[in-house]
Amino acid sequence: MKREGAAPARAPATEQMNQQSTIMNAPAAKALPDAQTVTSVRHWTDRLFSFRVTRPRSLRFRSGEFVMIGLMGENGKPLLRAYSIASPSWDEELEFYSIKVPDGPLTSRLQHIQPGDEIILRPKPVGTLVLDALLPGKRLWLFATGTGIAPFASIVRDPETYERYDEVILMHTCRDAAELDYGRELVESLPEDPLIGEFVGDKLKYYPTTTREESPRMGRITDNLKSGKVFADIGTPPISPETDRAMVCGSLAFNHDMKAILEGYGLREGANSDPAEYVVEKAFVD
């Protein structure tokens, strides 16, 4: 299935023309190992971008997993980092969401990719942010900071998520409002999505907050849980191990603080081999 809606819609005309000329003038494909071709790139802020690449025919993955992707290093060795696959498992292409670190070994170069360019993608998906690592429950909480939303961009587009849970609550926190755009646009597109819309229905609740720029909802996820504000705002009872399951993806400090909060509610950490009530993974940082 191809998702037409995910094209780089906002690219200005000049940028699109540049992208086209890049394709037309592209040199003959280099012999990269595990090469995949970039199909679109979208820059969300000066710190964030998303891109889509061709999907190897043989690649099967579970929503929420990550793969190693990268570019050939100057020393002739592949320079690879772990990236969550942001697209759902039924998508024909693969989507990734990345930070741009000015002096980051990979992202300082990766941020300049254009449609037609090739990246390296090792087709060996792994990860703990998968539905199978959680015991059955009624509500699924997805807690993300920054680019930690990437695996959840896959999970909220997976029909199985809505088959397993009555309610899915996505909390995403960034410093500034513009950094929420990728997630907000995705969530807003889902009810009307011809492929996934009817599964989503009204089950997905979205709770975005900023911490450094004024916006309608503010505060760290940790603080909004501890104060009970999020439960009051969305009108749900507090998290309990009987009904609630959770996935956490953000910085080390965020993951650490979230673990303590979830354990405080009585949830236990699960794994593929030993499903329980919550799972955690570190977001990619270059």
Ligand code: A2P
């Ligand atoms: P804050 O602005 O209060 O530091 P970053 O851009 O540094 O990766 O942070 C992304 C978001 O995660 C920011 O809104 C930041 O809030 C928040 N954050 C960082 N550390 C924690 C933490 N330990 N617990 C909760 N939120 C955090």
